[in-house]
Amino acid sequence: MEGVKSAADNGDADNQLNCYGIAFPNTCDSHDGPHSVECLTTIWESKGCLSEGTKAPDKLNTAGKYTLDLLNLVDVGINFKTTRIEADGGDKNKGLECYGLGLYMFYKFCSYNL
Template structure:
């Protein structure tokens, strides 16, 4: 007879999981989901599952749940758009093959263009210094998009520095004499 502990059936129990066999609590499933790199924003995050989807997981042991969730994450990184949505809640932009990075310059350029900044912009990814590029390449895809969108929003709001960063040109004030 086994005594329940942190080590059971040669498996270290994930936090919030109290049994090897199901049913598994939503907290247990969420812990396993996140341990495999998927996000609560994913369309198949445990808190978003309907009863029939939960029932399928409840008949699996902890090892099988770990394997199933790992497969979702692996398939997301192999270019399967449905799995990207399931795991991360977004479809990766063209030229991007990882949610967490590192992101290639081509991926960063794709996002730059998607937020509608221009090639002439000072912060266009091909213009980055190695340090700037290294910083963004390890942001999440959402973080990269938010950063670039913030540059564009500030530019559109009149910030001259960010107009240069996004568009490569800034507003200049001129005095007209009539």
């Protein structure tokens, strides 16, 4: 078991799946925090949010970054996916967080007119 965990922590995707249930994005070094901004950005974008969002990882203040560093990669992904789902469900604040002001307004206008 220690060999599987060691291989997973050293970047082996198959062992990451066996040990943690997910393969880390190439920008992520470990399952548990702290996470680099690059790692968080990869997950943010993979869940459908945009860099223009007000809560995009590169826009986080120290407290926001610290909060995400307390989460493992699975929980970070769930957090970001929930933000997108709530944005798509009409939550204006989550829309701004996920898509950004101009893009959120455009997205909502277009989705209402489809």
